[in-house]
Amino acid sequence: MTKEERTAELxxxxxxxxxxxxxxxxxxxxxxxxxxxxxxxxxxLPTDYNKWAYYEPSDDEEDKEEFVPPANDPAFAAxxxxxxxxxxxxxxxxxxxxxxxxxxxxxxxxxNYEKAINAYSEAIECxxxxxxxxxxxxxxxxxxxxxxxxxEDCDRVLEIAExxxxxxxxxxxxxxxxxxxxxxxxxxxxxxxxAIEDLTQALLLEPKDVETKKLLxxxxxxxxxxxxxxxxxxxxxxVDYTELVNNLSSGDESVVISALESIEEAAEKExxxxxxxxxxxxxxxxxxxxxxxxxxxxxxAATLCNCLLDPKIKxxxxxxxxxxxxxxxxxxxxxxxLVREKAAGTLxxxxxxxxxxxxxxxxxxxxxxxxxxxxxxxTKGIRYEAxxxxxxAILINSCTENSEKLLELHAIPVFAALLSSDSxxxxxxxxxxLAKLSKHEQAQTxxxxxxxxxxxxxxxxxxxxxxxxxxxxxxxxxxxDEPGPKVDSPLIEHTVxxxxxxxxxxxxxxxxxxxxxxxxxxxxxxxASRQNKDTLNRLTDSTVGNAALCIALCALxxxxxxxxxxxxxxxxxMVRDAPPAVQKNLAVALARLAKNERxxxxxxxxxxxxxxxxxxxxxxx
Numbered sequence: 001m002t003k004e005e006r007t008a009e010l011x012x013x014x015x016x017x018x019x020x021x022x023x024x025x026x027x028x029x030x031x032x033x034x035x036x037x038x039x040x041x042x043x044x045l046p047t048d049y050n051k052w053a054y055y056e057p058s059d060d061e062e063d064k065e066e067f068v069p070p071a072n073d074p075a076f077a078a079x080x081x082x083x084x085x086x087x088x089x090x091x092x093x094x095x096x097x098x099x100x101x102x103x104x105x106x107x108x109x110x111x112n113y114e115k116a117i118n119a120y121s122e123a124i125e126c127x128x129x130x131x132x133x134x135x136x137x138x139x140x141x142x143x144x145x146x147x148x149x150x151x152e153d154c155d156r157v158l159e160i161a162e163x164x165x166x167x168x169x170x171x172x173x174x175x176x177x178x179x180x181x182x183x184x185x186x187x188x189x190x191x192x193x194x195a196i197e198d199l200t201q202a203l204l205l206e207p208k209d210v211e212t213k214k215l216l217x218x219x220x221x222x223x224x225x226x227x228x229x230x231x232x233x234x235x236x237x238x239v240d241y242t243e244l245v246n247n248l249s250s251g252d253e254s255v256v257i258s259a260l261e262s263i264e265e266a267a268e269k270e271x272x273x274x275x276x277x278x279x280x281x282x283x284x285x286x287x288x289x290x291x292x293x294x295x296x297x298x299x300x301a302a303t304l305c306n307c308l309l310d311p312k313i314k315x316x317x318x319x320x321x322x323x324x325x326x327x328x329x330x331x332x333x334x335x336x337x338l339v340r341e342k343a344a345g346t347l348x349x350x351x352x353x354x355x356x357x358x359x360x361x362x363x364x365x366x367x368x369x370x371x372x373x374x375x376x377x378x379t380k381g382i383r384y385e386a387x388x389x390x391x392x393a394i395l396i397n398s399c400t401e402n403s404e405k406l407l408e409l410h411a412i413p414v415f416a417a418l419l420s421s422d423s424x425x426x427x428x429x430x431x432x433x434l435a436k437l438s439k440h441e442q443a444q445t446x447x448x449x450x451x452x453x454x455x456x457x458x459x460x461x462x463x464x465x466x467x468x469x470x471x472x473x474x475x476x477x478x479x480x481d482e483p484g485p486k487v488d489s490p491l492i493e494h495t496v497x498x499x500x501x502x503x504x505x506x507x508x509x510x511x512x513x514x515x516x517x518x519x520x521x522x523x524x525x526x527x528a529s530r531q532n533k534d535t536l537n538r539l540t541d542s543t544v545g546n547a548a549l550c551i552a553l554c555a556l557x558x559x560x561x562x563x564x565x566x567x568x569x570x571x572x573x574m575v576r577d578a579p580p581a582v583q584k585n586l587a588v589a590l591a592r593l594a595k596n597e598r599x600x601x602x603x604x605x606x607x608x609x610x611x612x613x614x615x616x617x618x619x620x621x
Contacts, residue, residue: 033163097126101133108140110354113311116140131157131174138181143311145274147188154182168205176205180212183219188271192223241266241275248284253293260288260299264306273310281307282316289327294336301331301342308349317350321359325350329365332372340372341387348393360398361405369394370409377417385423392418392429396436403436407443416452419459424491431459431494438501447498453508459495460520462527462539493543496524500546503553512550513560521547521554522567525586529570541579548585555592564593565602572606575615587615 104119120137123130138153157178161171168175179202186195199216203209247259263281266272285307288300304324307313317324328350331343347369351360360366369391376384376391399406411433418430434452437443447453499517502508512518524539524547531538551567554560568590575586590612594603603609 093126097123097130097133100126101136104136104140108136111311111314111352112355113140113143114315117144129160131160131171131178135174135177135181138178138185142181142184142188145188145270145310145312147185150185151182151189154178154185158182168201172205176202176209179205180215183215187219192219192226195219196223241272242279245276245279245281245284248281248288253296256288257295257299260296260303264299264303267303267306267309270310273307273313276307277310277312282313282320286320286324286327289324289331294334294339297331297334298336298338298342301328301339301346305342305346305349308346314353318353318355321350321356322363325359325363325365329363329368332368337382337387341383341390344369344372344387344390344394348390348397351394351397357398357400360394361402365394366398366405367409370406370411370414373418374414377414385421385426388418389423389425389429392426392433396429396432399433399436404440406433406437407440412437412443412446412452413450416450416455419452419455427459428491428494431456431491431498435494435497435501438498444502444505447502448505448507453498453502453511456495456498457511457515457517459491460499460517462492462520462523492524493540493546496521496543496546496550500550500553503550506557509554509557509560512554513557513563518551518554518560518563521551522564525551525567525574526570529573541582544574544578545582545585548582548589552585552589552592555589558596561593561596561599565599568593568599568602568608569606572608572611575611583615587612
């Protein structure tokens with residue numbers, strides 16, 4: 001071997017040694033980082049033996065060969081059995097954790113955040129490294145104003161991902177939630193710089209998330225305002241809310257009105273509502289609801305409405321719900337239009353609470369609200385639309401689970417009349433109530449007899465701007481993957497639900513066929529197929545699922561199948577990845593449409609048989 005060859009060989013070995021040392025240094029760095037992070041976190045994580053991979057031996061001895069156990073060794077058989085048993089216990093714990101998580105989700109939807117936190121905590125006890133359980137609990141803490149605890153839960157998620165998953169991309173969804181919710185916690189703690197850092201990191205994971213972008217801009221603006229105030233040497237005005245609340249008991253009505261107006265405006269901010277929890281605000285407001293001064297009455301109702309946005313204040317109201325509902329009920333009959341409007345808004349807020357809702361149903365509020373809607377619609381006084389909107393909110397929230405009482409009150413003609421309103425909010429809420437009622441056979445008969453379905457056809461067009469305030473589809477190049485148009489969908493959603501419930505009747509199918517209804521249903525599926533999760537005001541899964549159900553019912557009529565040719569391609573595009581309920585309705589609709597000879601040719605061209613075969617297994621599972 002020549003000197004040059006020997007030198008080259010040694011150079012290769014030197015480079016290999018350098019690379020080996022670099023890798024050891026990197027592992028040592030990870031180990032030290034883990035130790036530092038462990039020292040910062042207050043609570044211990046569950047043991048994860050993956051961290052042993054970061055251990056760096058003190059000397060440079062070569063790693064020994066991996067030991068291969070001998071076959072048929074009883075000791076290793078016992079070890080293998082133990083490993084299997086541990087895996088089974090882990091799977092059982094995971095099932096138990098999922099059960100607690102689902103219970104927590106139900107409590108959260110009902111606004112019972114304390115029970116939601118308890119349920120998520122039980123899930124965490126079962127699976128200590130379940131990132132989703134921590135982020136869910138963090139959001140519940142934020143709802144209760146427990147910002148420090150929310151930050152702590154999000155810290156845990158990010159620590160698990162950073163140390164044991166070598167970054168945030170492997171669990172991107174969980175880490176995105178952790179960053180955004182920790183930012184919300186920091187905002188609640190008035191730590192704007194840390195919040196901005198977290199929101200920036202969240203946008204690296206989900207660059208197109210619109211809500212995160214909005215929150216980032218708002219947080220940056222608040223930070224600038226705070227820094228500007230510090231530069232100018234000014235200090236924010238500190239409001240003594242305890243003193244303001246005490247002023248509500250003043251004998252001077254002007255002082256009371258001033259205090260109410262200040263609290264009402266301030267209570268729009270979450271941090272102020274948290275402060276008001278510890279005051280005697282609620283009993284004082286209950287007293288003021290009996291005032292004979294109409295300005296005091298309206299200001300009290302408005303203040304209570306804003307304060308009820310805080311879950312702990314709402315929880316404090318529950319024991320007194322009957323008394324407060326009765327007092328607000330009397331204000332609905334006031335001769336003062338502002339008092340009626342504010343009382344209706346507060347009752348709508350109260351009826352959104354699942355525990356208070358039963359008290360509303362036990363009272364005469366539904367009958368009274370419906371009568372008030374009739375009166376306001378007939379007289380059309382000043383700001384009548386605002387009052388009708390709030391009264392309809394009472395009816396919608398009160399009948400979330402049970403709409404039979406509205407049938408007993410003969411409400412359908414009232415809601416049908418409201419569909420002609422110039423207010424899209426009134427139209428949408430009236431359609432929502434009609435959709436709730438349309439699941440009852442008695443209501444379906446009335447909707448046809450009163451020709452309400454004929455009236456609602458105008459709202460079925462997803463590109464009818466004058467009827468639905470919806471922008472038309474943006475022109476796209478052929479083959480473009482651009483997202484579909486932005487659609488303001490609530491009115492369409494409720495209308496589609498009405499027709500889906502009524503389309504079992506052949507006369508309704510005929511109505512759709514003869515009045516461009518089938519084309520509009522096809523357009524809904526087509527628009528939905530071009531939207532993605534980042535599309536603003538996108539058509540909901542409920543809208544798409546009910547549209548598919550309506551098409552499936554119409555496809556039972558042979559004369560309709562040929563008119564639905566254009567829906568085959570977008571439906572096949574959506575059916576692969578749609579949620580299970582939507583997927584099932586699309587699959588049924590496609591199967592029925594394929595009975596038409598022309599449709600069947602198109603269906604086969606687009607490999608529909610193969611797609612439905614794949615989807616059939618998913619739906620069955």
